[in-house]
Amino acid sequence: MTEKTESGLPRPVAIAWGTYVPSQNGPRRGLSHEQIVTQAIAIADAEGIAAVTMARVAKELGFTTMSLYRYVANKDELLLLMIGSESLLPTSAAEVPAAGWREDLRAWADLLRDMYREHPWMLDVPRGPTSVLMPVSMYIADRGMRALSELGLGGGEQISVVLALSSYVASFAGLERDLAGQEDVEFGAEAFAELGEVVTVERLPYLAPLMLSGGYIGGPADEAEDGVDDDYRLGLDLLLDGLAVRWGTMDTPNPLAD
Structure with missing residues:
Protein backbone atom coordinates (compact mmCIF):
# COMPACT_ATOMS: atom_id res chain seq x y z
CA MET A 1 0.00 0.00 0.00
CA THR A 2 1.32 3.44 -0.93
CA GLU A 3 2.10 5.60 2.08
CA LYS A 4 0.29 8.94 2.24
CA THR A 5 1.11 12.35 3.65
CA GLU A 6 -1.01 14.08 6.31
CA SER A 7 -3.04 15.71 3.54
CA GLY A 8 -3.87 12.32 2.04
CA LEU A 9 -1.66 12.73 -1.03
CA PRO A 10 0.37 9.62 -1.93
CA ARG A 11 3.84 10.19 -0.51
CA PRO A 12 5.77 9.51 -3.77
CA VAL A 13 3.59 12.10 -5.53
CA ALA A 14 4.39 14.70 -2.87
CA ILE A 15 8.09 13.83 -3.06
CA ALA A 16 8.15 14.03 -6.86
CA TRP A 17 6.41 17.41 -6.93
CA GLY A 18 8.55 18.82 -4.09
CA THR A 19 5.72 19.35 -1.58
CA TYR A 20 6.82 16.63 0.83
CA VAL A 21 8.20 17.91 4.12
CA PRO A 22 10.36 15.23 5.80
CA SER A 23 10.50 14.79 9.54
CA GLN A 24 13.30 16.69 11.23
CA ASN A 25 13.80 13.92 13.78
CA GLY A 26 16.68 11.47 13.55
CA PRO A 27 20.23 11.84 12.27
CA ARG A 28 21.27 14.53 9.81
CA ARG A 29 20.39 13.68 6.23
CA GLY A 30 23.27 13.22 3.81
CA LEU A 31 21.32 12.28 0.73
CA SER A 32 18.46 13.62 -1.35
CA HIS A 33 15.59 12.01 -3.18
CA GLU A 34 17.02 13.34 -6.42
CA GLN A 35 20.38 11.62 -5.84
CA ILE A 36 18.71 8.33 -5.05
CA VAL A 37 16.38 8.44 -8.05
CA THR A 38 19.18 9.51 -10.41
CA GLN A 39 21.36 6.60 -9.28
CA ALA A 40 18.49 4.11 -9.55
CA ILE A 41 17.72 5.27 -13.10
CA ALA A 42 21.39 4.93 -14.06
CA ILE A 43 21.39 1.33 -12.84
CA ALA A 44 18.15 0.54 -14.68
CA ASP A 45 19.42 2.11 -17.90
CA ALA A 46 22.60 0.05 -17.78
CA GLU A 47 21.32 -3.29 -16.45
CA GLY A 48 17.53 -3.33 -16.44
CA ILE A 49 14.96 -2.88 -13.72
CA ALA A 50 15.78 -6.22 -12.03
CA ALA A 51 19.18 -4.83 -11.05
CA VAL A 52 17.59 -1.99 -9.05
CA THR A 53 17.44 -2.92 -5.38
CA MET A 54 17.65 -0.76 -2.29
CA ALA A 55 20.94 -2.42 -1.40
CA ARG A 56 22.45 -1.83 -4.85
CA VAL A 57 21.42 1.82 -4.96
CA ALA A 58 22.78 2.41 -1.46
CA LYS A 59 26.08 0.74 -2.34
CA GLU A 60 26.54 2.85 -5.48
CA LEU A 61 25.91 6.00 -3.45
CA GLY A 62 28.27 4.93 -0.68
CA PHE A 63 25.59 4.62 2.01
CA THR A 64 24.07 1.75 3.97
CA THR A 65 20.82 0.17 2.84
CA MET A 66 19.09 1.26 6.04
CA SER A 67 20.01 4.89 5.36
CA LEU A 68 17.98 4.81 2.14
CA TYR A 69 14.83 3.97 4.10
CA ARG A 70 15.00 7.43 5.68
CA TYR A 71 14.18 8.77 2.21
CA VAL A 72 12.34 6.00 0.34
CA ALA A 73 9.80 3.76 2.07
CA ASN A 74 10.41 0.69 -0.12
CA LYS A 75 11.27 -0.42 -3.63
CA ASP A 76 7.73 0.19 -4.90
CA GLU A 77 8.02 3.83 -3.89
CA LEU A 78 11.44 4.03 -5.52
CA LEU A 79 10.02 2.67 -8.79
CA LEU A 80 7.26 5.28 -8.73
CA LEU A 81 9.80 8.03 -8.18
CA MET A 82 11.90 6.66 -11.03
CA ILE A 83 9.11 6.59 -13.64
CA GLY A 84 7.94 9.99 -12.43
CA SER A 85 11.31 11.72 -12.79
CA GLU A 86 11.38 14.58 -15.30
CA SER A 87 14.94 13.57 -16.17
CA LEU A 88 13.41 10.77 -18.27
CA LEU A 89 12.02 13.22 -20.81
CA PRO A 90 14.14 13.19 -24.01
CA GLU A 183 18.69 -12.77 -33.91
CA ASP A 184 17.12 -12.15 -37.31
CA VAL A 185 15.51 -15.17 -38.87
CA GLU A 186 16.89 -15.83 -42.34
CA PHE A 187 15.52 -18.62 -44.50
CA GLY A 188 17.20 -20.10 -47.55
CA ALA A 189 15.49 -21.90 -50.41
CA GLU A 190 15.70 -25.30 -48.72
CA ALA A 191 14.15 -24.00 -45.51
CA PHE A 192 11.30 -22.39 -47.44
CA ALA A 193 10.73 -25.62 -49.34
CA GLU A 194 10.48 -27.53 -46.05
CA LEU A 195 8.14 -24.96 -44.54
CA GLY A 196 6.06 -25.01 -47.70
CA GLU A 197 5.18 -28.63 -47.01
CA VAL A 198 3.19 -27.65 -43.91
CA VAL A 199 2.30 -23.99 -44.50
CA THR A 200 -0.10 -24.59 -47.36
CA VAL A 201 -2.82 -22.54 -48.99
CA GLU A 202 -5.32 -25.18 -47.90
CA ARG A 203 -4.33 -24.75 -44.26
CA LEU A 204 -3.65 -20.99 -44.22
CA PRO A 205 -5.28 -19.60 -47.35
CA TYR A 206 -4.51 -15.93 -46.69
CA LEU A 207 -1.18 -16.07 -44.88
CA ALA A 208 0.51 -18.89 -46.77
CA PRO A 209 1.07 -17.00 -50.06
CA LEU A 210 2.68 -14.11 -48.17
CA MET A 211 4.74 -16.45 -46.01
CA LEU A 212 6.05 -18.48 -48.92
CA SER A 213 6.90 -15.39 -50.96
CA GLY A 214 9.12 -14.17 -48.13
CA GLY A 215 6.94 -11.23 -47.22
CA TYR A 216 5.98 -12.47 -43.75
CA ILE A 217 9.31 -13.07 -42.03
CA GLY A 218 12.83 -14.01 -42.88
CA GLY A 219 12.47 -14.37 -46.61
CA PRO A 220 14.18 -12.73 -49.58
CA ALA A 221 11.42 -10.15 -49.87
CA ASP A 222 12.04 -9.05 -46.29
CA GLU A 223 14.56 -6.34 -47.06
CA ALA A 224 13.33 -3.42 -44.94
CA GLU A 225 16.21 -1.63 -43.23
CA ASP A 226 14.10 0.18 -40.66
CA GLY A 227 12.99 -2.86 -38.67
CA VAL A 228 9.41 -2.30 -37.51
CA ASP A 229 9.55 1.44 -38.09
CA ASP A 230 7.32 1.28 -41.18
CA ASP A 231 4.82 -0.86 -39.25
CA TYR A 232 4.85 1.64 -36.39
CA ARG A 233 4.17 4.54 -38.76
CA LEU A 234 1.34 2.72 -40.49
Missing part, protein backbone atom coordinates in the same frame (compact mmCIF):
# COMPACT_ATOMS: atom_id res chain seq x y z
CA THR A 91 15.59 16.38 -25.42
CA SER A 92 12.87 16.33 -28.08
CA ALA A 93 10.41 17.31 -25.34
CA ALA A 94 11.59 20.90 -25.62
CA GLU A 95 10.93 21.13 -29.35
CA VAL A 96 8.26 23.50 -30.67
CA PRO A 97 5.15 21.49 -31.65
CA ALA A 98 4.47 21.01 -35.36
CA ALA A 99 1.66 22.92 -37.06
CA GLY A 100 -1.71 21.16 -36.94
CA TRP A 101 -3.16 18.56 -34.59
CA ARG A 102 -2.09 15.57 -36.65
CA GLU A 103 1.60 16.46 -36.86
CA ASP A 104 1.60 17.59 -33.25
CA LEU A 105 0.18 14.24 -32.16
CA ARG A 106 2.74 12.45 -34.31
CA ALA A 107 5.53 14.44 -32.62
CA TRP A 108 4.01 13.64 -29.22
CA ALA A 109 3.89 9.91 -30.01
CA ASP A 110 7.51 10.04 -31.18
CA LEU A 111 8.42 11.74 -27.91
CA LEU A 112 6.97 8.79 -26.01
CA ARG A 113 8.70 6.33 -28.28
CA ASP A 114 12.04 8.07 -27.77
CA MET A 115 11.58 7.93 -24.00
CA TYR A 116 10.90 4.19 -24.06
CA ARG A 117 13.85 3.61 -26.37
CA GLU A 118 16.19 5.48 -24.02
CA HIS A 119 14.72 3.88 -20.88
CA PRO A 120 13.20 0.51 -21.92
CA TRP A 121 12.94 -0.61 -18.30
CA MET A 122 9.98 1.78 -17.94
CA LEU A 123 7.90 -0.80 -19.80
CA ASP A 124 8.42 -3.23 -16.89
CA VAL A 125 7.07 -0.93 -14.15
CA PRO A 126 3.34 -1.42 -13.47
CA ARG A 127 1.16 1.65 -13.91
CA GLY A 128 -1.67 2.64 -11.59
CA PRO A 129 -3.67 5.48 -10.02
CA THR A 130 -0.59 6.88 -8.29
CA SER A 131 1.73 6.78 -11.31
CA VAL A 132 -0.60 8.99 -13.39
CA LEU A 133 -0.14 11.76 -10.81
CA MET A 134 3.63 11.81 -11.20
CA PRO A 135 5.29 14.74 -13.04
CA VAL A 136 6.26 12.88 -16.22
CA SER A 137 2.84 11.25 -16.62
CA MET A 138 1.05 14.56 -16.18
CA TYR A 139 3.43 16.36 -18.52
CA ILE A 140 2.86 13.73 -21.21
CA ALA A 141 -0.91 13.91 -20.74
CA ASP A 142 -0.79 17.71 -20.97
CA ARG A 143 1.25 17.58 -24.18
CA GLY A 144 -1.19 15.12 -25.70
CA MET A 145 -4.18 17.25 -24.71
CA ARG A 146 -2.52 20.31 -26.23
CA ALA A 147 -2.15 18.47 -29.53
CA LEU A 148 -5.83 17.50 -29.41
CA SER A 149 -7.13 20.91 -28.37
CA GLU A 150 -8.11 22.09 -31.86
CA LEU A 151 -10.40 19.07 -32.39
CA GLY A 152 -12.89 20.43 -29.87
CA LEU A 153 -12.97 17.29 -27.71
CA GLY A 154 -14.06 17.32 -24.10
CA GLY A 155 -11.50 16.73 -21.37
CA GLY A 156 -12.60 13.14 -20.83
CA GLU A 157 -12.42 12.40 -24.55
CA GLN A 158 -8.94 13.90 -24.73
CA ILE A 159 -7.71 11.70 -21.90
CA SER A 160 -9.26 8.62 -23.56
CA VAL A 161 -7.43 9.41 -26.81
CA VAL A 162 -4.17 10.04 -24.94
CA LEU A 163 -4.57 6.66 -23.21
CA ALA A 164 -5.27 4.84 -26.48
CA LEU A 165 -2.34 6.39 -28.34
CA SER A 166 0.11 6.04 -25.46
CA SER A 167 -0.88 2.38 -25.05
CA TYR A 168 -0.17 1.81 -28.74
CA VAL A 169 3.25 3.46 -28.49
CA ALA A 170 4.15 1.49 -25.34
CA SER A 171 3.09 -1.77 -26.97
CA PHE A 172 5.19 -1.10 -30.04
CA ALA A 173 8.14 0.00 -27.92
CA GLY A 174 7.93 -3.32 -26.11
CA LEU A 175 7.92 -5.17 -29.42
CA GLU A 176 10.98 -3.22 -30.59
CA ARG A 177 12.81 -4.03 -27.38
CA ASP A 178 11.98 -7.73 -27.66
CA LEU A 179 13.06 -7.90 -31.29
CA ALA A 180 16.31 -6.08 -30.54
CA GLY A 181 17.36 -8.90 -28.24
CA GLN A 182 16.86 -11.64 -30.82
CA GLY A 235 -0.32 1.82 -37.19
CA LEU A 236 -0.03 5.39 -35.94
CA ASP A 237 -1.46 6.72 -39.21
CA LEU A 238 -4.43 4.38 -38.87
CA LEU A 239 -5.14 5.69 -35.38
CA LEU A 240 -4.83 9.31 -36.51
CA ASP A 241 -7.07 8.60 -39.50
CA GLY A 242 -9.62 7.20 -37.08
CA LEU A 243 -9.52 10.41 -35.05
CA ALA A 244 -9.96 12.46 -38.20
CA VAL A 245 -12.96 10.40 -39.31
CA ARG A 246 -14.62 10.45 -35.91
CA TRP A 247 -14.38 14.18 -35.47
CA GLY A 248 -14.83 15.14 -39.13
CA THR A 249 -11.46 16.71 -39.88
CA MET A 250 -10.39 14.64 -42.90
CA ASP A 251 -9.94 16.45 -46.20
CA THR A 252 -11.20 13.38 -48.05
CA PRO A 253 -14.82 12.19 -47.79
CA ASN A 254 -15.67 10.28 -44.63
CA PRO A 255 -15.82 6.59 -45.66
CA LEU A 256 -18.18 5.88 -42.76
CA ALA A 257 -20.61 8.63 -43.64
CA ASP A 258 -24.02 7.57 -44.93
Whole structure:
Protein backbone atom coordinates (compact mmCIF):
# COMPACT_ATOMS: atom_id res chain seq x y z
CA MET A 1 0.00 0.00 0.00
CA THR A 2 1.32 3.44 -0.93
CA GLU A 3 2.10 5.60 2.08
CA LYS A 4 0.29 8.94 2.24
CA THR A 5 1.11 12.35 3.65
CA GLU A 6 -1.01 14.08 6.31
CA SER A 7 -3.04 15.71 3.54
CA GLY A 8 -3.87 12.32 2.04
CA LEU A 9 -1.66 12.73 -1.03
CA PRO A 10 0.37 9.62 -1.93
CA ARG A 11 3.84 10.19 -0.51
CA PRO A 12 5.77 9.51 -3.77
CA VAL A 13 3.59 12.10 -5.53
CA ALA A 14 4.39 14.70 -2.87
CA ILE A 15 8.09 13.83 -3.06
CA ALA A 16 8.15 14.03 -6.86
CA TRP A 17 6.41 17.41 -6.93
CA GLY A 18 8.55 18.82 -4.09
CA THR A 19 5.72 19.35 -1.58
CA TYR A 20 6.82 16.63 0.83
CA VAL A 21 8.20 17.91 4.12
CA PRO A 22 10.36 15.23 5.80
CA SER A 23 10.50 14.79 9.54
CA GLN A 24 13.30 16.69 11.23
CA ASN A 25 13.80 13.92 13.78
CA GLY A 26 16.68 11.47 13.55
CA PRO A 27 20.23 11.84 12.27
CA ARG A 28 21.27 14.53 9.81
CA ARG A 29 20.39 13.68 6.23
CA GLY A 30 23.27 13.22 3.81
CA LEU A 31 21.32 12.28 0.73
CA SER A 32 18.46 13.62 -1.35
CA HIS A 33 15.59 12.01 -3.18
CA GLU A 34 17.02 13.34 -6.42
CA GLN A 35 20.38 11.62 -5.84
CA ILE A 36 18.71 8.33 -5.05
CA VAL A 37 16.38 8.44 -8.05
CA THR A 38 19.18 9.51 -10.41
CA GLN A 39 21.36 6.60 -9.28
CA ALA A 40 18.49 4.11 -9.55
CA ILE A 41 17.72 5.27 -13.10
CA ALA A 42 21.39 4.93 -14.06
CA ILE A 43 21.39 1.33 -12.84
CA ALA A 44 18.15 0.54 -14.68
CA ASP A 45 19.42 2.11 -17.90
CA ALA A 46 22.60 0.05 -17.78
CA GLU A 47 21.32 -3.29 -16.45
CA GLY A 48 17.53 -3.33 -16.44
CA ILE A 49 14.96 -2.88 -13.72
CA ALA A 50 15.78 -6.22 -12.03
CA ALA A 51 19.18 -4.83 -11.05
CA VAL A 52 17.59 -1.99 -9.05
CA THR A 53 17.44 -2.92 -5.38
CA MET A 54 17.65 -0.76 -2.29
CA ALA A 55 20.94 -2.42 -1.40
CA ARG A 56 22.45 -1.83 -4.85
CA VAL A 57 21.42 1.82 -4.96
CA ALA A 58 22.78 2.41 -1.46
CA LYS A 59 26.08 0.74 -2.34
CA GLU A 60 26.54 2.85 -5.48
CA LEU A 61 25.91 6.00 -3.45
CA GLY A 62 28.27 4.93 -0.68
CA PHE A 63 25.59 4.62 2.01
CA THR A 64 24.07 1.75 3.97
CA THR A 65 20.82 0.17 2.84
CA MET A 66 19.09 1.26 6.04
CA SER A 67 20.01 4.89 5.36
CA LEU A 68 17.98 4.81 2.14
CA TYR A 69 14.83 3.97 4.10
CA ARG A 70 15.00 7.43 5.68
CA TYR A 71 14.18 8.77 2.21
CA VAL A 72 12.34 6.00 0.34
CA ALA A 73 9.80 3.76 2.07
CA ASN A 74 10.41 0.69 -0.12
CA LYS A 75 11.27 -0.42 -3.63
CA ASP A 76 7.73 0.19 -4.90
CA GLU A 77 8.02 3.83 -3.89
CA LEU A 78 11.44 4.03 -5.52
CA LEU A 79 10.02 2.67 -8.79
CA LEU A 80 7.26 5.28 -8.73
CA LEU A 81 9.80 8.03 -8.18
CA MET A 82 11.90 6.66 -11.03
CA ILE A 83 9.11 6.59 -13.64
CA GLY A 84 7.94 9.99 -12.43
CA SER A 85 11.31 11.72 -12.79
CA GLU A 86 11.38 14.58 -15.30
CA SER A 87 14.94 13.57 -16.17
CA LEU A 88 13.41 10.77 -18.27
CA LEU A 89 12.02 13.22 -20.81
CA PRO A 90 14.14 13.19 -24.01
CA THR A 91 15.59 16.38 -25.42
CA SER A 92 12.87 16.33 -28.08
CA ALA A 93 10.41 17.31 -25.34
CA ALA A 94 11.59 20.90 -25.62
CA GLU A 95 10.93 21.13 -29.35
CA VAL A 96 8.26 23.50 -30.67
CA PRO A 97 5.15 21.49 -31.65
CA ALA A 98 4.47 21.01 -35.36
CA ALA A 99 1.66 22.92 -37.06
CA GLY A 100 -1.71 21.16 -36.94
CA TRP A 101 -3.16 18.56 -34.59
CA ARG A 102 -2.09 15.57 -36.65
CA GLU A 103 1.60 16.46 -36.86
CA ASP A 104 1.60 17.59 -33.25
CA LEU A 105 0.18 14.24 -32.16
CA ARG A 106 2.74 12.45 -34.31
CA ALA A 107 5.53 14.44 -32.62
CA TRP A 108 4.01 13.64 -29.22
CA ALA A 109 3.89 9.91 -30.01
CA ASP A 110 7.51 10.04 -31.18
CA LEU A 111 8.42 11.74 -27.91
CA LEU A 112 6.97 8.79 -26.01
CA ARG A 113 8.70 6.33 -28.28
CA ASP A 114 12.04 8.07 -27.77
CA MET A 115 11.58 7.93 -24.00
CA TYR A 116 10.90 4.19 -24.06
CA ARG A 117 13.85 3.61 -26.37
CA GLU A 118 16.19 5.48 -24.02
CA HIS A 119 14.72 3.88 -20.88
CA PRO A 120 13.20 0.51 -21.92
CA TRP A 121 12.94 -0.61 -18.30
CA MET A 122 9.98 1.78 -17.94
CA LEU A 123 7.90 -0.80 -19.80
CA ASP A 124 8.42 -3.23 -16.89
CA VAL A 125 7.07 -0.93 -14.15
CA PRO A 126 3.34 -1.42 -13.47
CA ARG A 127 1.16 1.65 -13.91
CA GLY A 128 -1.67 2.64 -11.59
CA PRO A 129 -3.67 5.48 -10.02
CA THR A 130 -0.59 6.88 -8.29
CA SER A 131 1.73 6.78 -11.31
CA VAL A 132 -0.60 8.99 -13.39
CA LEU A 133 -0.14 11.76 -10.81
CA MET A 134 3.63 11.81 -11.20
CA PRO A 135 5.29 14.74 -13.04
CA VAL A 136 6.26 12.88 -16.22
CA SER A 137 2.84 11.25 -16.62
CA MET A 138 1.05 14.56 -16.18
CA TYR A 139 3.43 16.36 -18.52
CA ILE A 140 2.86 13.73 -21.21
CA ALA A 141 -0.91 13.91 -20.74
CA ASP A 142 -0.79 17.71 -20.97
CA ARG A 143 1.25 17.58 -24.18
CA GLY A 144 -1.19 15.12 -25.70
CA MET A 145 -4.18 17.25 -24.71
CA ARG A 146 -2.52 20.31 -26.23
CA ALA A 147 -2.15 18.47 -29.53
CA LEU A 148 -5.83 17.50 -29.41
CA SER A 149 -7.13 20.91 -28.37
CA GLU A 150 -8.11 22.09 -31.86
CA LEU A 151 -10.40 19.07 -32.39
CA GLY A 152 -12.89 20.43 -29.87
CA LEU A 153 -12.97 17.29 -27.71
CA GLY A 154 -14.06 17.32 -24.10
CA GLY A 155 -11.50 16.73 -21.37
CA GLY A 156 -12.60 13.14 -20.83
CA GLU A 157 -12.42 12.40 -24.55
CA GLN A 158 -8.94 13.90 -24.73
CA ILE A 159 -7.71 11.70 -21.90
CA SER A 160 -9.26 8.62 -23.56
CA VAL A 161 -7.43 9.41 -26.81
CA VAL A 162 -4.17 10.04 -24.94
CA LEU A 163 -4.57 6.66 -23.21
CA ALA A 164 -5.27 4.84 -26.48
CA LEU A 165 -2.34 6.39 -28.34
CA SER A 166 0.11 6.04 -25.46
CA SER A 167 -0.88 2.38 -25.05
CA TYR A 168 -0.17 1.81 -28.74
CA VAL A 169 3.25 3.46 -28.49
CA ALA A 170 4.15 1.49 -25.34
CA SER A 171 3.09 -1.77 -26.97
CA PHE A 172 5.19 -1.10 -30.04
CA ALA A 173 8.14 0.00 -27.92
CA GLY A 174 7.93 -3.32 -26.11
CA LEU A 175 7.92 -5.17 -29.42
CA GLU A 176 10.98 -3.22 -30.59
CA ARG A 177 12.81 -4.03 -27.38
CA ASP A 178 11.98 -7.73 -27.66
CA LEU A 179 13.06 -7.90 -31.29
CA ALA A 180 16.31 -6.08 -30.54
CA GLY A 181 17.36 -8.90 -28.24
CA GLN A 182 16.86 -11.64 -30.82
CA GLU A 183 18.69 -12.77 -33.91
CA ASP A 184 17.12 -12.15 -37.31
CA VAL A 185 15.51 -15.17 -38.87
CA GLU A 186 16.89 -15.83 -42.34
CA PHE A 187 15.52 -18.62 -44.50
CA GLY A 188 17.20 -20.10 -47.55
CA ALA A 189 15.49 -21.90 -50.41
CA GLU A 190 15.70 -25.30 -48.72
CA ALA A 191 14.15 -24.00 -45.51
CA PHE A 192 11.30 -22.39 -47.44
CA ALA A 193 10.73 -25.62 -49.34
CA GLU A 194 10.48 -27.53 -46.05
CA LEU A 195 8.14 -24.96 -44.54
CA GLY A 196 6.06 -25.01 -47.70
CA GLU A 197 5.18 -28.63 -47.01
CA VAL A 198 3.19 -27.65 -43.91
CA VAL A 199 2.30 -23.99 -44.50
CA THR A 200 -0.10 -24.59 -47.36
CA VAL A 201 -2.82 -22.54 -48.99
CA GLU A 202 -5.32 -25.18 -47.90
CA ARG A 203 -4.33 -24.75 -44.26
CA LEU A 204 -3.65 -20.99 -44.22
CA PRO A 205 -5.28 -19.60 -47.35
CA TYR A 206 -4.51 -15.93 -46.69
CA LEU A 207 -1.18 -16.07 -44.88
CA ALA A 208 0.51 -18.89 -46.77
CA PRO A 209 1.07 -17.00 -50.06
CA LEU A 210 2.68 -14.11 -48.17
CA MET A 211 4.74 -16.45 -46.01
CA LEU A 212 6.05 -18.48 -48.92
CA SER A 213 6.90 -15.39 -50.96
CA GLY A 214 9.12 -14.17 -48.13
CA GLY A 215 6.94 -11.23 -47.22
CA TYR A 216 5.98 -12.47 -43.75
CA ILE A 217 9.31 -13.07 -42.03
CA GLY A 218 12.83 -14.01 -42.88
CA GLY A 219 12.47 -14.37 -46.61
CA PRO A 220 14.18 -12.73 -49.58
CA ALA A 221 11.42 -10.15 -49.87
CA ASP A 222 12.04 -9.05 -46.29
CA GLU A 223 14.56 -6.34 -47.06
CA ALA A 224 13.33 -3.42 -44.94
CA GLU A 225 16.21 -1.63 -43.23
CA ASP A 226 14.10 0.18 -40.66
CA GLY A 227 12.99 -2.86 -38.67
CA VAL A 228 9.41 -2.30 -37.51
CA ASP A 229 9.55 1.44 -38.09
CA ASP A 230 7.32 1.28 -41.18
CA ASP A 231 4.82 -0.86 -39.25
CA TYR A 232 4.85 1.64 -36.39
CA ARG A 233 4.17 4.54 -38.76
CA LEU A 234 1.34 2.72 -40.49
CA GLY A 235 -0.32 1.82 -37.19
CA LEU A 236 -0.03 5.39 -35.94
CA ASP A 237 -1.46 6.72 -39.21
CA LEU A 238 -4.43 4.38 -38.87
CA LEU A 239 -5.14 5.69 -35.38
CA LEU A 240 -4.83 9.31 -36.51
CA ASP A 241 -7.07 8.60 -39.50
CA GLY A 242 -9.62 7.20 -37.08
CA LEU A 243 -9.52 10.41 -35.05
CA ALA A 244 -9.96 12.46 -38.20
CA VAL A 245 -12.96 10.40 -39.31
CA ARG A 246 -14.62 10.45 -35.91
CA TRP A 247 -14.38 14.18 -35.47
CA GLY A 248 -14.83 15.14 -39.13
CA THR A 249 -11.46 16.71 -39.88
CA MET A 250 -10.39 14.64 -42.90
CA ASP A 251 -9.94 16.45 -46.20
CA THR A 252 -11.20 13.38 -48.05
CA PRO A 253 -14.82 12.19 -47.79
CA ASN A 254 -15.67 10.28 -44.63
CA PRO A 255 -15.82 6.59 -45.66
CA LEU A 256 -18.18 5.88 -42.76
CA ALA A 257 -20.61 8.63 -43.64
CA ASP A 258 -24.02 7.57 -44.93
